[in-house]
Amino acid sequence: MAERSKGVVKTLKSVESWLCDICGEDFFVRYRVKYIEAHHKVPISTYSASYVVSLSDFALLCPNCHKAVHIYMKKSGYEYAKIKDILGAKAQPDAQPDAAQ
Ligand SMILES: [Zn+2]
Ligand SMILES: [Zn+2]
Numbered sequence: 223m224a225e226r227s228k229g230v231v232k233t234l235k236s237v238e239s240w241l242c243d244i245c246g247e248d249f250f251v252r253y254r255v256k257y258i259e260a261h262h263k264v265p266i267s268t269y270s271a272s273y274v275v276s277l278s279d280f281a282l283l284c285p286n287c288h289k290a291v292h293i294y295m296k297k298s299g300y301e302y303a304k305i306k307d308i309l310g311a312k313a314q315p316d317a318q319p320d321a322a323q
Contacts, residue, residue, distance in 0.1 A: 233277055234260055242284035244291070244310045249284055259288045263302045281306070 240249040240258045249257050260280040281302060283291065287309060294305045 233275055234258070237277070237282065239282065241282065242287050243281040244283060244287040244306055247284055258282045259285055261288050261291055261302065 237258065240251075240256055241247070242249065242258070249255060259282070261283050262280045264279060290309055291302065291305050294300055294308070295302075298305075300308075
């Protein structure tokens with residue numbers, strides 16, 4: 223699940239939210255740990271070398287949901303938005319301002 227790049231690490235350090243995009247669980251509230259994983263909505267391979275990664279390029283996910291997303295991607299080939307729909311169907315609507323369709 224390694225999706226590390228300098229841009230992502232830098233961007234993640236600016237994150238102040240530990241809320242999973244799918245299940246809505248706040249990792250810090252739940253575990254007292256400031257931790258969240260970044261899932262790229264768009265494959266890194268499509269970025270150009272000079273591309274500046276921004277928060278809107280990836281979804282912040284708890285490890286469980288992140289793992290599930292990758293399993294779905296592998297099995298179904300669905301894009302993130304669709305998988306989020308499936309996995310998040312039972313979750314409460316979250317308050318993410320960037321709920322891009
Ligand atoms: Zn989650
Ligand atoms: Zn991922």
